[in-house]
Amino acid sequence: VSGAPGGASYASVAVPVPVRRLFTYEVDPSLAATLQAGSRVRVPFGPRKVVGTVVEWPAAPPEPGVAVKPIDTVLTHAGPISPALLELTRFVADYYLCSWGEAIETALPPDAGPRPVRRLARRLPAADPDALSARAVARKRVLAALPADGTLRPLQSFAPTDRRVLRALAKQGWVEIVEQAEEAAPEGEPAQPARGPTPTPGQAAVLRELEPALAAREYKPFLLYGATGSGKTEVYLRASRRVLDLGRGVLWLVPEIGLTPLLASNVSARFPGTVALMHSGLSKRQRHDAWLRVRDGRHRLVVGTRSALFAPIEDLGLIVVDEEQDGSYKQADTPRYNARDLAVVRTRAERAVLLMGSATPSMESFQHARAGRYGLLRLGGRVRQRPLPEVRLVDMRREFGLSKQVKPVSDELASELRACVERGEQALVLRNRRGWAAAVFCPTCGSRVVCPNCSVTMTWHLSAARLRCHYCGNAEAFPECCPTCGTDSLKLLGEGTERIEDILREAVPGATIERMDRDTVRGRGAHEKLLRRFDRGEIDILVGTQMIAKGHDFPRVTLVGVLSADQALGLPDFRAGERVFQLLTQVAGRAGRGERPGTVLIQAFDTEHPLLHQAAVQDYEAFFEDEVRYRRALRYPPFSALVQLIVIDREPSQARLWAGALAAALQREGRGKLIVGGPGPAPLERLQGRYRQQILVRTAGRRRLIAAVERALRAVEGEVPRRALHVDVDPYSLL
Ligand code: ADP
Ligand code: ZN
Numbered sequence: 001v002s003g004a005p006g007g008a009s010y011a012s013v014a015v016p017v018p019v020r021r022l023f024t025y026e027v028d029p030s031l032a033a034t035l036q037a038g039s040r041v042r043v044p045f046g047p048r049k050v051v052g053t054v055v056e057w058p059a060a061p062p063e064p065g066v067a068v069k070p071i072d073t074v075l076t077h078a079g080p081i082s083p084a085l086l087e088l089t090r091f092v093a094d095y096y097l098c099s100w101g102e103a104i105e106t107a108l109p110p111d112a113g114p115r116p117v118r119r120l121a122r123r124l125p126a127a128d129p130d131a132l133s134a135r136a137v138a139r140k141r142v143l144a145a146l147p148a149d150g151t152l153r154p155l156q157s158f159a160p161t162d163r164r165v166l167r168a169l170a171k172q173g174w175v176e177i178v179e180q181a182e183e184a185a186p187e188g189e190p191a192q193p194a195r196g197p198t199p200t201p202g203q204a205a206v207l208r209e210l211e212p213a214l215a216a217r218e219y220k221p222f223l224l225y226g227a228t229g230s231g232k233t234e235v236y237l238r239a240s241r242r243v244l245d246l247g248r249g250v251l252w253l254v255p256e257i258g259l260t261p262l263l264a265s266n267v268s269a270r271f272p273g274t275v276a277l278m279h280s281g282l283s284k285r286q287r288h289d290a291w292l293r294v295r296d297g298r299h300r301l302v303v304g305t306r307s308a309l310f311a312p313i314e315d316l317g318l319i320v321v322d323e324e325q326d327g328s329y330k331q332a333d334t335p336r337y338n339a340r341d342l343a344v345v346r347t348r349a350e351r352a353v354l355l356m357g358s359a360t361p362s363m364e365s366f367q368h369a370r371a372g373r374y375g376l377l378r379l380g381g382r383v384r385q386r387p388l389p390e391v392r393l394v395d396m397r398r399e400f401g402l403s404k405q406v407k408p409v410s411d412e413l414a415s416e417l418r419a420c421v422e423r424g425e426q427a428l429v430l431r432n433r434r435g436w437a438a439a440v441f442c443p444t445c446g447s448r449v450v451c452p453n454c455s456v457t458m459t460w461h462l463s464a465a466r467l468r469c470h471y472c473g474n475a476e477a478f479p480e481c482c483p484t485c486g487t488d489s490l491k492l493l494g495e496g497t498e499r500i501e502d503i504l505r506e507a508v509p510g511a512t513i514e515r516m517d518r519d520t521v522r523g524r525g526a527h528e529k530l531l532r533r534f535d536r537g538e539i540d541i542l543v544g545t546q547m548i549a550k551g552h553d554f555p556r557v558t559l560v561g562v563l564s565a566d567q568a569l570g571l572p573d574f575r576a577g578e579r580v581f582q583l584l585t586q587v588a589g590r591a592g593r594g595e596r597p598g599t600v601l602i603q604a605f606d607t608e609h610p611l612l613h614q615a616a617v618q619d620y621e622a623f624f625e626d627e628v629r630y631r632r633a634l635r636y637p638p639f640s641a642l643v644q645l646i647v648i649d650r651e652p653s654q655a656r657l658w659a660g661a662l663a664a665a666l667q668r669e670g671r672g673k674l675i676v677g678g679p680g681p682a683p684l685e686r687l688q689g690r691y692r693q694q695i696l697v698r699t700a701g702r703r704r705l706i707a708a709v710e711r712a713l714r715a716v717e718g719e720v721p722r723r724a725l726h727v728d729v730d731p732y733s734l735l
Contacts, residue, residue: 011035011071012056014245015045015100018334018722020710022055024062026070035071038086040079042072044075053081053104053409055090077111082312084349089310091345097710097727098335103546106335107310109291112284115181121166122153124627127174127402130147138165146175168510184219196237202232206377209696210353213375214242219348223324223369224357226379227388227618228589229553232357233263235379236320237270239355240301245270248317250301250351253308253339255326264303271301278304280310281525306331307478308344309339317348319343323550324356324365325582330732338730340365359589360620365625366508367638370547380722389560389591390597408495413561413601414507420559421511421540425596427559428542430587431500434517435459438494440467441707444483448493450669455686461519472688501543508541516544549587554593560587561602565612566604572683573734574636581623584615635675641702643709644734645695646682646726659693665712666697674699674708683735690701696734 004513009032012022025043027035035041039054049072083158085107092103094690127154132139132635142165146153155163155177168176199207206224213220226232239248254263266274276290276299293299302311308327312350313359321329329339340356347354358373369376394414399410408431420427435462440449446459451469458467458476467477481488495503501515514520514530521527527547534542535554542548564609568580584602592598604612614623632639646663649655659679675698699705706729713727 007503009060010059010068011041011054012059012069013041013043013412014054014100014104015043015052016053016099016105017045017050018099020097020099021049022100024054024059024068026067026068026457026480027057027253028070028505031071031074032431034074036080038080038082040075040077040081042075044069044072050099051075052303053079053086055086055100058405070528076206081108082314085310085312088342089348092335092337092342095706096337096729097706097713103335104188106307106337109288110284111289115285115689117179117181119155120178120180120290121155121158121170122150122152122175122176122178124149124150124174129171133228138162139169140185143169143613145175152178154169162620165518178269192269193272195227196234199234199238200224200231202379203235203238205229205239206235206379207374209377210235210355211242213247213353214239217317217385219351219354221344221347221354221368221373222356222375222377223361223365223378224355224377225361225366225369225620226357226359226377228247228359229593230379232322232379233266235377236355236357237267238269239318239353240271240320243353244274244300246317248300248315249313250318250320251308251311251313251316252301252303252320253329253343254303254305254525255323255328256305258546262531264313265633267301267303274301276302276304276311278302280307286315298462306339309342316346316352318353318355320349321356322358323352324358325360325362325731326550327579330730336728336731340734341730358407359618360585363578363624363631364638366624367628371556386598386693387592388618389588389600391588391600391602391618393607393612393616394601394603396603396605397607401410408500408563409503409507409561409564410601410603413603416512416559416599416601417504417508417541417561423558425542425558426534426537426554427557427561427592428548428557428587429500429504429561429563429584430546430548431495431497431563432545432583433459433494433496433544433564434460434498434545435468435472435496436498438496438671441491441493442482442485442487442489444487444489445482446483447484449479449490453686455684455708459496460492464519471684496562498545499544504541504543512538512541513541513543516542516547518545518547518728520544546583546587547703549583549590553593554590557590558592559598560591560598562587562600562602565602565606566606566609567611569606571735574631574634575733577627581611581627583618584612585618585620588618592606635698635700640675640698640700640732641705641729642726643697643705644726645697645709646728646730647693647695648680648687648724648726650690650692654691655724658716658724659695661719662712662716662725663695665715666695666708669715670699671708673701673704700717 010024011027013025015023035057037057041052041054042049043052046180089103089107126628127143129140129143142162164177164236170177224232243250264275264277276294278290294302297314302308302313305624321343324340331337342668343354368374394410394412400406419526439457440460450475451458453474454469454471456471458469459466467478468475482490497515497517501513504513504696521530537556569576588600591600646657647659663676663679677696677697679693682692685692
């Protein structure tokens, strides 16, 4: 123990505050026996008490003359944290430039507070009903209600008056009342145990390639590349089986909360009693208890979303990242980590296999695979030779030429929808904008109604009769006249899902049509409920935003319509094309998964765009070749590392001033090696009433880039307040 005079000892504590340093606390000898690296502790921090984590104990004493406060208490909730998790969160802090304390906080389950207790009563052998006088009717009755063999019965199952009698009997020594901490029931229905199908030759070949790695206890990353419906899930299941049989744990990451329960029940069917579900849709108590069950080794396979990456699985043998390209693996707030990328870090540290899968891999992962850094596993073709759907581009310019009006749903799509419903089959219609009208437009002055807090147009929601800002939630009544010029000729512009639903009702009379977007699926389980109804065939046409693109296997879907497919291509983000391609391929992959072939209609104005043709024939590699050329030429990821810095203030001039200082520091610290873009207004220049200046920094070397950004942030520490800064390493979206 590193001693100071008087034998005091010290611990280094990570505190969840946005300051990248550790804090030293004194350890009272009474705590010394229970303390260890990873202990959760309550410590005084300024005027308040916070919960932090001991990361070093014993630690060096403070500099002479520095006053140090003592640790208050050692907590038992979620602690002590394992050395592996400490290491992983340290990486998160150093890579994503947040504090270690903030990283640890993200990795732990929420504190669910004291556990509810259940009281149970049991009859003791000493109880002798015959010894009771004839008038002790209540005691006799209550005693008779307790099994003679001493089985416990919950107190809750007795009437309040009988509970009083039970307490009296307990005093008498005839009954025992015990307290049991209640554990939240694991989420998900108990599934019927199921055996899997025999692997197809393609699956078998992939599994043979995986086998040596699974058995080897070595780090090895793989990218499983196969069209939607090619049977990737079965590969994950068999690889999981192998790893579980070796006695090691499995982590299975999926993008969407809404889809996890469906998948989890399929996985549970294969591994009964082994699966824990972890996602943010669970209650705090459920999340906390699932975490404990995993830590205690009672569940060896975790299915979960982003934050499940930190699940305390001991002896991890495999991480599966399904749909590795998905944006929901990236967290939007501090720490802005990407679970897919951290899966690389975690599997490397734990000598495990990483199995990422996709039909449309991210540019980063496919480039890694081509360069030989990831093993590339190809799963060709659909299971049982089901053909890929026939995809047709619908030229909306031609539609306009014929009908002289811009129809959101073309005649061609409308008649295909009618035919599909008549055949008793199902259809999906994708429109990636919710609400009734995308904008409110003034034909007199040409302006659009913009959110007063954000620099975005407001969307008209008819059923709510409100104009809404999709960024800050601000809602207003429909203006009586144009806020800019005062005339009263406001027009609605562009159709959202709400309006499309309405148009479809008219175009396909008699069909059952439902809508799935963030307005219709609110609250826990709503998403899943709608998908299940669709799965059972209770809905003919499901219209919605990108939510409908991802999902389950719906064998009765034979038609998919995509509206305004080319609209998102013009967005000011270097990933705009990649995202459109992924979305189109994904939604097209929903068609024809069953016995009948599928058809996909993609409506667009710019039907010559090569990307649309590549998506139409689902030629990912052709798309990749074009896209990789563009990324290389402009030095965008995967040919550089990128950090986005946003400087925020209510005063535009203040934000500009600080951004200027930060950009200058980046230039200095970059020593001529960084490409510093900006400062300039962020694509979303105003958000929630605050102005945003953006700086984009790029360079080939990731380590060097992060180190330079860190030095620059330190250099402006006294000048630019930390709360005015958003630092996003490897940003997923630049909008
Ligand atoms: P992906 O995950 O690649 O999109 P899925 O795993 O969902 O594909 O598989 C598509 C369909 O093929 C599913 O209905 C699945 O049950 C079925 N399937 C997968 N593997 C086999 C197999 N070996 N034999 C029979 N059916 C299979
Ligand atoms: Zn707003």
